[in-house]
Amino acid sequence: MKTSTVKLTVCVAATLVALAGCYGPVFPTVYEPGEYKGASDPLLKTHATAESKQALQQRFTTSQTDR
Amino acid sequence: MARMKFLCDSERCIECNGCVTACKNEHEVPWGVNRRRVVTLDDGVPGERSISVACMHCTDAPCAAVCPVDCFYTTDDGIVLHDKDLCIGCGYCFYACPFGAPQYPQKEAFGVRGKMDKCTFCAGGPEGKDNSEEERHKYGRNRIAEGKLPLCAEMCSTKALLAGDGDMVADIYRERVLKRSGRPQTWGWDTAYQEKS
Numbered sequence: 001m002k003t004s005t006v007k008l009t010v011c012v013a014a015t016l017v018a019l020a021g022c023y024g025p026v027f028p029t030v031y032e033p034g035e036y037k038g039a040s041d042p043l044l045k046t047h048a049t050a051e052s053k054q055a056l057q058q059r060f061t062t063s064q065t066d067r
Numbered sequence: 068m069a070r071m072k073f074l075c076d077s078e079r080c081i082e083c084n085g086c087v088t089a090c091k092n093e094h095e096v097p098w099g100v101n102r103r104r105v106v107t108l109d110d111g112v113p114g115e116r117s118i119s120v121a122c123m124h125c126t127d128a129p130c131a132a133v134c135p136v137d138c139f140y141t142t143d144d145g146i147v148l149h150d151k152d153l154c155i156g157c158g159y160c161f162y163a164c165p166f167g168a169p170q171y172p173q174k175e176a177f178g179v180r181g182k183m184d185k186c187t188f189c190a191g192g193p194e195g196k197d198n199s200e201e202e203r204h205k206y207g208r209n210r211i212a213e214g215k216l217p218l219c220a221e222m223c224s225t226k227a228l229l230a231g232d233g234d235m236v237a238d239i240y241r242e243r244v245l246k247r248s249g250r251p252q253t254w255g256w257d258t259a260y261q262e263k264s
Contacts, residue, residue, distance in 0.1 A: 031137070034132075036139065036140040037136075038138060038140070039152065040193060041148065041191075042197050047144070048143055055214035056231065059215055063216065064221065064226060064229055064231060064239070066242070
């Protein structure tokens, strides 16, 4: 094998190895604008119950109404 | 469906700053950050009025509309909360808010502000379990999860500041206005709770 052919092969191989790290995911995650993307708040579930709302109304009646 | 609202009765507010102190103490808010503050209009002039101002938890929250990372969410009864893990401290919400509610803990070179902080209606944030150490550290105490209402309103000695179901708040205020006569001044309600089509 000629020396130039070896050099070319080494160069191509090196280029392929160097570019191997340049891969990125083809399909990025796209969110709708205005859509909350953070962690879920456990309060949203617990606070949605009728008991929770009733407790807050009771609290309001006890602590904030005029006497 | 209950819709949580704040209302400050300016005829009753005596500018004692009890609400500000209660908030800072309850949530251990750092120096330089005021989730709530008392503003006096026409200070020193006869007829001056004081109002306690914080995040009003707007119906169509402008802060949420401009947030580039969408870190805001709203509970089903209208409490506007945000995620500090997503917040990049850009300050857009501060410019958008008509009440000056968003606060930033830092002021450093290159406009570094730190994560935005604001009134949570004492409802914490999206951090693990309710009233966990992490939630308390980032957002303050979660009184709503305990079945309690915001401390600023509960501590108000003259009951000028009301916080709770908007209908109940409005009923109390209406009765007051009828009793004392005069015009109702629901300061901030038009801006915060106006239904836009």
